Amino acid sequence: MDVGQGEEPAALVNAVQTDASVNPGNSGGPLVDCAGRQVGVNSAGAQTPEGDGGSIGLNFAIPVDFARSVAAQLISAGRVQHSMIGVLTVTVTDEMAAAMGLPRGALVEQVLPDLGAARAGLRAGDVITALGGTAVSSTDLLLAAVQTHRAGDAVEVAFTRGGAAQSVTVTVSQP
Secondary structure, eight states, rough: OOOOTTTOBBBBBEEEEEOSOOOOTTSEEEEEEEEEEEEEEEEEEETTTTOSOEEEEEEEEHHHHHHHHHHHHHHHHOOOOOOSSEEEEOOHHHHHHHHOOOOOSSEEEEOOOTTTHHTTTTTOOEEEEEEEEEEEHHHHHHHHHHTOOOTEEEEEEEETTTTTEEEEEEEOOOO
């Protein structure tokens, strides 16, 4: 989900959807379940089309396990490193799929040298359709699937090249 403001792009992946009110100024608080266990950190809320800042009851939280992982990295190293496979992609929309004869997925625009995707043989023009057994129908879902793995993990990546379905094993890395 795109949660950026103005010129600053930002994405929230694998978010927990809630009807707890999240308005500008009150994000960052805990999202708890009925037993009082924290399940997320309130982060973003959909607003009215007029953009007046009011909540429409559709809100999202960062999953608590991901928040704990980020906090632990900040405490131990002073920075956060996110897992990556080394591709820059765009989402294959329904319109693109129909016009170009591509499957829905993450279209590889660039493969970064010396990282897992390049070493496994992925190329620009490939469409990634699954990673580690998780279906990928967009760039956001690819990012979410990659983030479930740690550096050094070997994951199977299913993709289409020239209309033929293929798969390779890609090693996840961190920048």
